[in-house]
Amino acid sequence: MKLSLGVFNVPYESEEKKRFFEGNDSLHTTHEVAEFLEQQYGVMEAYAQSHNQTLTNCIANGFFNVLEEVVSGKMQSNPFETGLEEIREDFQRFLTSYEAERVNIPGTPTLDALRGVIRRYNVYEGPRRPSFVATGLYKESFAAQIEEAFDITHGIEKPEWL
16 A cells, blocks of 8 residues: 555646746646656655654544445445545645745745745745745645555546656
């Protein structure tokens, strides 16, 4: 069994991409951005390390749900769904609460975050913002999924995993 963290692969609108990734024509989707952020900063890895207990508790609750459904004879839903949603919300808080900058990720806070740069809106100076939350698309496309347990995801769109 494996917990995977990733993003749903969403394309950045062409004008938005041009403004946000000036000079970097290789970043067209949230998956490409997530790969870049993981290689450059290790954002999801830092989250997983600093929130290990949260991840463990969410998965343990999923196992409890599996047992409950098996005993009741009603295996109708994804028993990990609630826990995976909690992980998603926790990761989003990790970014927006500036916690990602407090867990020793090298290069944080980013210069753009300190300057309040939001290229999507052509804002090159403004109030301080969290690192890794310029457009919000990366944060919003985040997903967690249990793999290699049993097929509980049949027919569900699967995120691009890192």
